[in-house]
Amino acid sequence: MLAHAVAQAQPKAASGDIVVKLTDVRRSFGETPAIDSVSLSVMRGEILGIIGRSGAGKSTLIRCLNGLERPDSGSVQVEGVEITALDERRLQPVRRRIGMVFQHFNLLSAKTVEDNIALPLKIEGQSRAQRRKRVAELLELVGLSDKAKNYPAQLSGGQKQRVGIARALAAKPSLLLSDEATSALDPETTRAILALLKDINRQLGLTILLITHEMEVIRRVADRVIVLDRGRIVEEGPVWQVFANPAADTTKSMLQVLIPELPPVLRERLDPATGDDAVVRVRLSGDAARRPFFAGLAEATGIGVRLLHGGIDTVQDEPVGTLFLGLPARDRAALEKAVQYLNANADHVEVLGYVSGDA
Numbered sequence: 001m002l003a004h005a006v007a008q009a010q011p012k013a014a015s016g017d018i019v020v021k022l023t024d025v026r027r028s029f030g031e032t033p034a035i036d037s038v039s040l041s042v043m044r045g046e047i048l049g050i051i052g053r054s055g056a057g058k059s060t061l062i063r064c065l066n067g068l069e070r071p072d073s074g075s076v077q078v079e080g081v082e083i084t085a086l087d088e089r090r091l092q093p094v095r096r097r098i099g100m101v102f103q104h105f106n107l108l109s110a111k112t113v114e115d116n117i118a119l120p121l122k123i124e125g126q127s128r129a130q131r132r133k134r135v136a137e138l139l140e141l142v143g144l145s146d147k148a149k150n151y152p153a154q155l156s157g158g159q160k161q162r163v164g165i166a167r168a169l170a171a172k173p174s175l176l177l178s179d180e181a182t183s184a185l186d187p188e189t190t191r192a193i194l195a196l197l198k199d200i201n202r203q204l205g206l207t208i209l210l211i212t213h214e215m216e217v218i219r220r221v222a223d224r225v226i227v228l229d230r231g232r233i234v235e236e237g238p239v240w241q242v243f244a245n246p247a248a249d250t251t252k253s254m255l256q257v258l259i260p261e262l263p264p265v266l267r268e269r270l271d272p273a274t275g276d277d278a279v280v281r282v283r284l285s286g287d288a289a290r291r292p293f294f295a296g297l298a299e300a301t302g303i304g305v306r307l308l309h310g311g312i313d314t315v316q317d318e319p320v321g322t323l324f325l326g327l328p329a330r331d332r333a334a335l336e337k338a339v340q341y342l343n344a345n346a347d348h349v350e351v352l353g354y355v356s357g358d359a
C-alpha cells in the first residue's frame with residue numbers, strides 16, 4: 001500500500017532542498033527570551049529532531065513556524081515563502097502545507113475515524129468520492145482499515161495517534177510537524193508509532209520535524225538533532241555523532257538516561273590511586289567501534305582487558321558505545337601504554353580509579 005501512496009505523495013526530494021528555514025528568530029515574553037537567535041533549516045526528506053527540556057522554547061518555535069506567533073525579529077520561510085509578514089488569510093495555504101501531530105491527538109470525539117481523517121479534505125473542498133478514496137489509502141497506510149467506522153473513544157492511545165497521523169497526512173503536506181506525538185504513550189506503543197513515522201519518511205520521502213523532550217525518541221528516528229536550551233541552540237549534528245560525543249552540558253545530561261554508567265557496586269569500591277585493576281571508561285563510535293579493538297589492544301600492549309560493563313549500541317546504523325574496562329594496573333608502565341593505545345583508538349578515555357580483588 002505504501003508504494004501506492006508514494007505515487008501521489010511528495011515531489012521527489014532534491015538534494016539541498018530546504019522546506020523550512022529560520023534565520024535569527026527571536027521572540028521574548030517580557031524580559032524572558034523564549035526563542036533567542038535561532039537559525040535552522042529542515043531539509044526535504046529528513047527527520048530533524050528538536051529536543052529540549054520544559055521551557056526550552058519548543059512550543060514557541062512551533063508557533064513561530066506555523067504563524068501562530070510572530071517573532072520579534074528574524075525570518076521564517078516555509079517552502080521559500082516568508083511567513084512573518086503574512087496576514088491570517090494568506091497564512092492559510094502555508095499552514096495547509098504543514099501537517100501537525102499532537103501529544104493528545106486532538107481528534108473530534110463525535111466524529112468517526114474516517115470523518116476525522118477526512119476533515120482537512122472537506123475543508124479543502126474535495127468531493128465525497130475523492131475523500132473516500134484518500135481516507136481508504138490513509139487508513140491502510142496507518143494500519144487501521146478495520147476501524148473506519150469507530151469513534152475515538154473506542155480506540156487505544158496508539159490507534160488514536162495513528163488516526164492523528166493519517167489526518168495530518170490527508171492533504172499531502174510538505175512537512176509533518178510532530179509535537180511530542182509519543183509523550184502520552186507507553187514505551188511499546190511509542191516504538192510502534194515511531195516506526196510508523198520512520199516508515200512514512202522512508203517510503204514517501206516525507207520531511208518530518210520532531211519536537212520532543214526524550215532522547216530515546218531522537219535516537220530511534222531522527223537523522224539530525226538540534227538541542228534547545230533556554231531558547232538557544234546549544235548543539236546540533238547527525239544524531240549518532242551527537243550521541244557519541246555530546247559537547248553541551250544540556251545534551252550530556254539529557255543523554256544520561258541512555259548512556260551506561262558504572263554500576264554502584266563497582267563505583268563504591270573505586271580507589272583513586274591504587275588497586276589490581278584500573279577501571280577505564282571508553283567511548284567508541286563509527287570506524288573505531290568497527291575495528292577489532294580488544295585484539296588490537298592485546299597485540300599492542302601485551303595486556304588482557306576485561307569488559308566490566310557497557311556495550312555498543314546502534315544509532316542511525318552507526319555503532320556508538322560506552323565500555324567500562326578493567327586493565328591490570330600492577331605494572332604501571334604497561335597500563336600507561338594501554339591507556340595511550342585507547343586514547344589513540346577511541347573517542348574518549350578516562351581512568352575512573354582502581355579496584356582490588358574480583359571486579
Ligand SMILES: Nc1ncnc2c1ncn2[C@@H]1O[C@H](COP(=O)(O)OP(=O)(O)OP(=O)(O)O)[C@@H](O)[C@H]1O
Pocket residue numbers: 029032033034052053054055056057058059060061213
Ligand atoms: N504566552 C506566553 N507568555 C509568557 N511567557 C511565555 C509564553 N509562552 C511561552 N512563554 C515562556 O517562554 C519560555 C519557553 O516556553 P515554551 O512553552 O516555548 O517552552 P517548551 O520547550 O515548549 O516547554 P514545554 O516542554 O514545557 O511545553 C518559557 O520560559 C515560558 O514560560
